[in-house]
Amino acid sequence: MMRRFFQIAALLSLALSVLAAQAAAQTGARTGSLQQLSDAAKAGDADAVFELAERFRRGQGVLQNYARAADLYVAGVQFGDARAMNTLGGLYISGLGVPQDATKGFELLQAAVRSGEAKFLHDLASVLQQGIGTEPDPARAAALYQRASDLGWTEATVSLGVLYQDGIGVEADIARAVVLYTGPAEAGHPRAQNNLGLIHVRGEGVPQDYEAAVEWFARAAGQGLPVAMRNLGVMYENGFGVEVNEEEAKRLYRLAGQGSADGAGAALAPVFDPRLAPPDPAQAEDYLAAARAGDPVAQFLLGYLLVSGAQSAADYRQAAQFFQAAAEKGLPAAMANLGLLAFSGRGVLQDYVEGYSWLTLAAAAGLPGAIDLRDALAGDMTAGQINAANVAAQAVWAKHAK
Amino acid sequence: MPLHTIRTLRLGALAGALLLVLSQHTVGQETADTPITLEAVEEAYRAGDFTTARAGLEPFAEAGDVTAQYRLGFMIANGSGGPFVRQEATRWLEAALAQGHEAGKLLLARVYLTGSPEVPDYERAVQLLEAEVVNGEAEAHFYLAQLLRSGRGIEADKQRAFALMRLAADAGMPAAQLSLAQMYSRGEGVEKDDAQASRWLLQAADNGNARALMSLYHNYTRGSGFPKDEAKALLYLKLAVEAGDTIGQRILGAAYLTGQGIEADPVRGVALLVQAAEKDEPGAQTNLGYAYATGTGVNRDLTKAAEWYRKAADQGLTRAALALAEMLYNGHGVDRDVVEAVNYYQIAYQGRDTTAAVRLGEMLVSGEYPHEETEAGLYWVSAAAEAGSSDALDWLVARAAQGEPYADYRIGVIYRDGLGAEADPERAARHILIAAEAGFDFAQxxxxxxxxxGAGVGQxxxxxxxxxxxxxxxxxxxxxxxxxxxxxxxxxxxxxxxxxxxxxxxxxx
Known part of the structure; x- marks a missing residue:
């Protein structure tokens, strides 16, 4: 087995920070129908403009469209809305809905911090640390993390801990890092847990304690942090704080290699629409008759039965055909499952654009959980693919609306 | 006009299973002068003239003589004095049973279980066996147990099957003892118990059951269930052969022929192989063909070799088909016959024999192949090319140039793996990519x-x-x-x- 080394979990992925965390902060800001929001936005209501942009960005109650969202954030920026600046900055850095332009993105993130929002301080610090759209400036990053941390933004606290642990932009101070990590780690923050585990392995600032390290790695790995899985794997491979267990080590490395922090493997399991009656394998023949007659629900149920007990590539190919037929008739659950097959490349060509596009359509059609599923699978995609998927979904939607 | 008419009929008593009844009554033939008496039939039976006895019983059976009906059914069921004809056997045994002749039940059940040419009548067999089970007949226990195991003619019931099999085994029936061993070893209808399985297997073997003896031979050879022990394996093999086991004859015969695991004794080997080969065992026929072809244990005789190979090849045995095809192609022991050789090469090819594919490919390329080329042709020529035939490779290259992606793919594999031609990664990549672009999935x-x-292309x-x-x-x-x-x-x-x-x-x- 390849020699492996311990790794620190340095940064929160910027895309995750800018594009997902904000939603948590802002959800519920405005309610109302799309039409009401749209009318209010046209009348110059800045909150309505922002909320509408958020709906388009998330694809909530509307077909996801980053380009439309970006236009609305631009309007928000003109109102001086710091939230719009922060989000639009993220879009420019990632190239979603707009041509990628890191410098412009950096400028927008910088403009947003004037509001003094903790999250915006954190995001700016993060790009300063990495030198995205600007020269790296770890000292300034540290100062901004500190401000955000003082305002109670946990991500910033953990990222500041990393700077103290590695002595980047500040004088190395392990004891300080331990203090910064401990609160968030005990509260369940995976990066803090992993890094605290690492400190225990090395015995820096604390007595070396493999058992404690294993525990911290395990807690972080249990939350799906790939770095932590790999670190835990090293512990098992070498028997640090645990019995040597090469099988377990291999399993963890493999799991970590699959990448997505959200456990893309699990996310690829077929999804069912809770609003439908559960499928009954004993009725497969009835479903088949109805499916052949063009009934989309029967087509979906049959596809679902096929993928749920899939034994071979042939089962997936059959299922894909049934899902396709039902999806084209507008059945959300069929769209989602067809998307999942396209993501995993089972029964159809693997094509993330296609997969994302079908999940976007399923989300807009109101399938519960489709948005989270789509975002969990988007981790391996480029902005170009997501933009293309937005366009592809739009084309299907337009055809369907006719 | 009926052949027989019955003049008088009075029934006597049956004296033992194999004895016919003596009576004063006569049955005569209208066209013949001398009447047939049961006495004459009995005489013929005692003299071992079963044909006369069987024919003589018919008029009495037709006339409703219950004993004659049973006797006739019995003889037909055993194929004595004429062929076994299931329909006839069941007709007479059923007739006797209908008149209260209970002794024929078990035999009748066995006849119903016989397969060819009719389909077995499991339901009727079950009815008959259930009645005999009540009477405590071990054989009935055994047959019913088998039906209960397989669920034929009655709903499968492994527990009851086990209970009945145990009764039959306890009564000393070797076949039942063997089946019981199987049931213990699989945990079928009873908790799995390897010790009991071994015990019953040994019991069946002690009673001379050939299959049990062969089973012990296999177990000792492979070391499954028992420690591996070649000496014991050989002992059981010899015992199985003594009990007349066909597969045992083939295995022991082949061992004597080649001297593998035993002192070579080709003459004895051939004798055993003949026994099995005459029972149409294709492996033994093939080995016998080999013995004649090489003059091992017999005088070399290519004609006889070809004959035995043919018997096995016609049963689909790949090795024999290939050997016979080679003899036909080369005119060894038989007249040269390319068309027939091709037929047998194809039988061997269906058994996934590579040499057959290579030969067929060579014949296709040389123009000797007498039929239209089929899809398999490309495969054969590829096999020939992989075996080193440069003509075959040239043929493939020509096909590839005509736009046959499979040919490109196989040329690619040949140059990639250095099979039949020196490895040439660039050339391999060129051909594989052409086939991939053409949509051939293996090539993709x-x-x-x-x-x-990065072999032959940039990574x-x-x-x-x-x-x-x-x-x-x-x-x-x-x-x-x-x-x-x-x-x-x-x-x-x-x-x-x-x-x-x-x-x-x-x-x-």
Whole structure:
């Protein structure tokens, strides 16, 4: 087995920070129908403009469209809305809905911090640390993390801990890092847990304690942090704080290699629409008759039965055909499952654009959980693919609306 | 006009299973002068003239003589004095039973269980056996147990099957003891118990059951259930052969012939092989063909060799088909006959014999192949090329130039693996990629492998991912795994590019 080394979990992925965390902060800001929001936005209501942009960005109650969202954030920026600046900055850095332009993105993130929002301080610090759209400036990053941390933004606290642990932009101070990590780690923050585990392995600032390290790695790995899985794997491979267990080590490395922090493997399991009656394998023949007659629900149920007990590539190919037929008739659950097959490349060509596009359509059609599923699978995609998927979904939607 | 008419009929008593009844009554033939008496029938039976006895019983049976009906059914069922005809056997045994002759029940059940040519009548057999089970007949226990195991003629019931099998085994029936051993070893209808399984297997073997003895031979040979012990294995093999086991005769015969695990004794080997071969055992026939072809244990005789090979080849045995095809092609022991040789090469090819494919490919290339070329032709010529025939390789190259992707793929494999020609990675890659572009799925998977390793092409994960993805969409599971492994080594931008190219490729198809 390849020699492996311990790794620190340095940064929160910027895309995750800018594009997902904000939603948590802002959800519920405005309610109302799309039409009401749209009318209010046209009348110059800045909150309505922002909320509408958020709906388009998330694809909530509307077909996801980053380009439309970006236009609305631009309007928000003109109102001086710091939230719009922060989000639009993220879009420019990632190239979603707009041509990628890191410098412009950096400028927008910088403009947003004037509001003094903790999250915006954190995001700016993060790009300063990495030198995205600007020269790296770890000292300034540290100062901004500190401000955000003082305002109670946990991500910033953990990222500041990393700077103290590695002595980047500040004088190395392990004891300080331990203090910064401990609160968030005990509260369940995976990066803090992993890094605290690492400190225990090395015995820096604390007595070396493999058992404690294993525990911290395990807690972080249990939350799906790939770095932590790999670190835990090293512990098992070498028997640090645990019995040597090469099988377990291999399993963890493999799991970590699959990448997505959200456990893309699990996310690829077929999804069912809770609003439908559960499928009954004993009725497969009835479903088949109805499916052949063009009934989309029967087509979906049959596809679902096929993928749920899939034994071979042939089962997936059959299922894909049934899902396709039902999806084209507008059945959300069929769209989602067809998307999942396209993501995993089972029964159809693997094509993330296609997969994302079908999940976007399923989300807009109101399938519960489709948005989270789509975002969990988007981790391996480029902005170009997501933009293309937005366009592809739009084309299907337009055809369907006719 | 009926052949027989019955003049008088009075029934006597049956004296023992194999004895016919003596009576004063006579049955005469209208056309004949002398009447047939049961006395005469009995005389014929005692003298071993079963044909006369069987024919003589018929008029009495027709006339409703219950004993004659049973006797006639019995003789037909045993094939004595004429062929076994199931319909006739059941007719007379049923007739006797209908008149209250209970002794024929078990025999009748056995006849109903006989397969060819009619389909076994399991339901009627079960009815008859259930009645005999009540009477405590061990044989009935055994047969019913077998039906209960397989669920034929009665709903499967492993527990009851076990209970009945145990009764039959306890009563000393070797076949039942063997079956009981099986049931213990599989945990069928009873808790799995290897010790009991061994015990009953040994019991059946002690009683001279050939299959049990062979089972012990296999167990000692492989060391399954018992420690491996070649001496004991050989002992049981010899005992099985003594009990008349056909497979045992073949195995022991072959061992004597070649001297494997035993002191060679070709003459004895041939004698055993003849016993099995005459019972139509194809492996023994093949070995006997080999003995004649090489003069091992017999005088070399190619004609006889060909005869035995043919018997086995006609049963579909690959080795024999190949040997016979070679003899026919070369005119050894038989008249040279290319058409027939090709037929037997094809039988061998169906048994996945590579040499047969190579020969067929060579004949196709040389123009000796007497039929229209089929799809398999490309495969045969490829096999010949892989075996080193440069003519075959040239033939493939010509086919590839005409746009046959399979030919390109196989040429690619030949140059890639250095089979039949010196390895040439660049040339291999060229051909494999042509076949992949033409949409041949194996070639697409091979193309992915080329790009992943960089053999003959520049290493390129994007192309590797593209081809793996295309092949996976075509249903290859290994290609799907390859694609996912590659994705772990690639950036999202590379994966995006690869997926875009795969999509474009499929759209261009």
């Amino acid at each position: 998977e091979a193309a992915s492998e080329l790009y992943a390793t 390129d994960y994007v192309e590797a991912h593209k081809w793996a993805n295309v092949a996976a969409a075509d249903g290859s599971e290994t290609a799907g795994e390859r694609r996912d492994v590659l994705a772990d080594l690639m950036t999202p931008e590379q994966v995006a590019e690869a997926q875009g190219r795969a999509k474009a490729f499929l759209q261009s198809q």
